[in-house]
Amino acid sequence: MTTTEDWIRTAREVAAKLAVDAVERDRANETPYQEVQLLKDSGLVTLLGPVEHGGGGQTWETAYRVIREVARGDGSIGQLLGYHYLWAWAARLVATDEQIAVVEELYTRDKLFFGGAVNPRDSDLTITEDGDELVYRGHKSFSTGSKVSDLTVLEGVLEGTGDHVFAIVPSKQEGIVFHDDWDNIGQRLTESGSVTINDVRVPWSSAAGYVDKKFRPLTYNTLNVPTIQLVFTNFYLGIAQGALDTALAYTRDNTRAWPYGGDNKESAGEEWYILDGYGDLQAKLWAAEALTDKVGAEISQVLHAPREELTPEARGEVAVRIAAAKQRVIDTGLEIGTRIFELTGARASATKYGLDLFWRNLRTHSLHDPVAYKRREVGAYALLGQLPEPTWYT
Structure with a gap:
């Protein structure tokens, strides 16, 4: 796929497949592993990824239209894809150039899917410093993407400061417990339930946008x-x-x-x-x-x-x-x-x-x-x- 029209066409094909049994899947309310795999197999998850790593190298203007087309077939999966695009771009929003390069190569090359535990209405996760590592602890009532994600974006406040620190971590680890308690009347397949973070460790070098433990705002x-x-x-x-x-x-x-x-x-x-x-x-x-x-x-x-x-x-x-x-x-x-x-x-x-x-x-x-x-x-x-x-x- 090389043009906007190619990506829109693919999104419509995905939406058509999703629309066939959207009502039945909504009622079943099961974790959408197959639906996310469809997004991966279609190539849509790497639309914004760098071309040199196998991504589409497309713009957000195209990404927004793709989100819309997928949601036309299934609103839940459209939301999951949209959140994925935002969190895949999170490194560009706050990270250093070196961090951006690492994250974008990783998720694009391996077609990894993002989720995020960043809910501002909850108390922030607490971050403590342990030598060259940061340790995240706490609970969030929403974590969209949860079990279908490969990577999770965490955000918290460094203890003793007002500094917010974003980090991208593997979703499948003992320190991240997804609670499977999302059972709302709509968007039922977004895996948006609560999550508990227990001693998730991140190297200081992976703290997005920090250089020598200082954030450089833009x-x-x-x-x-x-x-x-x-x-x-x-x-x-x-x-x-x-x-x-x-x-x-x-x-x-x-x-x-x-x-x-x-x-x-x-x-x-x-x-x-x-x-x-x-x-x-x-x-x-x-x-x-x-x-x-x-x-x-x-x-x-x-x-x-x-x-x-x-x-x-x-x-x-x-x-x-x-x-x-x-x-x-x-x-x-x-x-x-x-x-x-x-x-x-x-x-x-x-x-x-x-x-x-x-x-x-x-x-x-x-x-x-x-x-x-x-x-x-x-x-x-x-x-x-x-x-x-x-x-x-x-």
């Missing part, structure tokens, strides 16, 4: 949140597109015209309220997609530019537009997830069709952080000219 370091917020936006958009695709197919094959309206039609395709409804939802989805693509191109340019060139102002400008895209996609997606039942008809509510899956998936993850704060960020920018300040959620 504005670029703060792109982790806008980057993943747009990951969210794209798999939300993919879920919404999947919902509309599925509803349209159902209506073509099964929905009957209403025979008691006084203007009776022969088929659902002639029924005015169905055409009006789908026209409204499709238009809103196209608008949300256009905004998401535009801001995806913007942040991709920033992410692939020299790290030292990023200014706080440029970072804030792209972050506020991501906030706008996210709120618009959430609102549109939830509306689609609800209104498709009005357009498909009563029989479509049978559990065998699984039309509720899309709403459950989007509703569950869109609670990650309050969308009202994203509206506030956009409002403060529009009215007051204020750019979002970097936080763990902004």
Whole structure:
């Protein structure tokens, strides 16, 4: 695969395979080993990896579209892939050039899959210093990717300081205990349960971005949140597109015209309220997609530019537009997830069709952080000219 179109085509092929039994797999709620293997076998996990190590050498603009396409077939797997891309890029966000080279060669060459135990709402993992090593201890209530990951990103605070330290460690080790307690109404196959970290040791040399035990900050370091917020936006958009695709197919094959309206039609395709409804939802989805693509191109340019060139102002400008895209996609997606039942008809509510899956998936993850704060960020920018300040959620 050498072009964006090649990667999108592959993502669509993967999505088509996932969509076949997405409803059944959601109900079974089993660890998605085969689904992640499909991502590896397709080559999608190395899309951002260096070409010299067998990666695709693609941009984030392409990665966002691939996430969206995969989520169109299965929202959970789209989320897993999106998080993988973010954590695979984590070294570039905060590490030194030497550390970046080591991490990118490792994960690209061996097609390793990333998970992450970085949940800002929990107390940070405690890090103690033991000679030339750092020792991580603590508990996180969410660790997306858990058992299907090969590598886990840890983050904690060095004891006696306020210094945050990121490190990438093997997922399969005695010191990492995944608790298999993720059983929510949506995004059920994301392996997002809690994790306990017991004496996981990392050499000081692997502490991301630290040189001689000192961190050298850049504005670029703060792109982790806008980057993943747009990951969210794209798999939300993919879920919404999947919902509309599925509803349209159902209506073509099964929905009957209403025979008691006084203007009776022969088929659902002639029924005015169905055409009006789908026209409204499709238009809103196209608008949300256009905004998401535009801001995806913007942040991709920033992410692939020299790290030292990023200014706080440029970072804030792209972050506020991501906030706008996210709120618009959430609102549109939830509306689609609800209104498709009005357009498909009563029989479509049978559990065998699984039309509720899309709403459950989007509703569950869109609670990650309050969308009202994203509206506030956009409002403060529009009215007051204020750019979002970097936080763990902004």
